[in-house]
Amino acid sequence: MLRAQNAPAFRVKSHSFSRSSGPRSRAKPDRRIRARIGSRERLLQERLVTVTIGCRRSRKGPMHSSERLDPTDRPALQPAPLIKALAKFKVRWVLCGSQVLALHGAGIVANDLDVVPHLESENLRRVAACLEYLRAVAAYLDGWGGERGTLEACRAWRPVPPTSENLDWLFVTHLGMLDIVIEKADPYESLMDHAEVRSAGGTPYWLCDPRRVLKALEGRARKKDRERDAIYRLMRRRLGMPELP
Numbered sequence: 001m002l003r004a005q006n007a008p009a010f011r012v013k014s015h016s017f018s019r020s021s022g023p024r025s026r027a028k029p030d031r032r033i034r035a036r037i038g039s040r041e042r043l044l045q046e047r048l049v050t051v052t053i054g055c056r057r058s059r060k061g062p063m064h065s066s067e068r069l070d071p072t073d074r075p076a077l078q079p080a081p082l083i084k085a086l087a088k089f090k091v092r093w094v095l096c097g098s099q100v101l102a103l104h105g106a107g108i109v110a111n112d113l114d115v116v117p118h119l120e121s122e123n124l125r126r127v128a129a130c131l132e133y134l135r136a137v138a139a140y141l142d143g144w145g146g147e148r149g150t151l152e153a154c155r156a157w158r159p160v161p162p163t164s165e166n167l168d169w170l171f172v173t174h175l176g177m178l179d180i181v182i183e184k185a186d187p188y189e190s191l192m193d194h195a196e197v198r199s200a201g202g203t204p205y206w207l208c209d210p211r212r213v214l215k216a217l218e219g220r221a222r223k224k225d226r227e228r229d230a231i232y233r234l235m236r237r238r239l240g241m242p243e244l245p
Contacts, residue, residue, distance in 0.1 A: 071140035082173070083200045083205050092117065093127075095116075098213070100114075101210055103198065107231055112176065113176065115181065121162075128162035134171075137172050186212060
């Protein structure tokens, strides 16, 4: 994604779970894995109680700004407030993308927050409500997205209907760029396998295994990935992954 200038550091506290060596298959999780995911989510919901109790139910956007953002805007990323907004609406999601590598010590400045949501209909309605609260607009990237990616289409976008097709996009918010990743990400249930709980500004959230991110980056030829090739290779060595050609 595009680089936000002077993006602040992401300060976190880690609460690690056991992790395996190597990426997992995208196959549907078996009954034991689903049970483990359910118990982990119950733990996270308990931690979220202290965050969500007392939250006002106003649907006004953060900072109550009357200024509507433009699809070409690129505000600096503020991860902790974005994560707090997702918690406010009780969205079930897991963090993926370059932010995961940054949190594991890679010398990368993440440009956006990559969010993989659970695809049940109620959760997608919560994602849409959160985007409305954030006064999000669809981001415009020249030459990307076909008819849906034109500047006019991005300006006309609204968070309804709350479907995976409508929500699968990069969004501009006053708190930075928020990428709802659906089609090009492994499923939420799969990414939750060996995920760990982190905390940003006192708000807990799920972080996927960094090996899943590095596996997904194999063979990518984007300019930013070519520039980060040495960093990716170093991270693979640190995490015990095979060397690439």
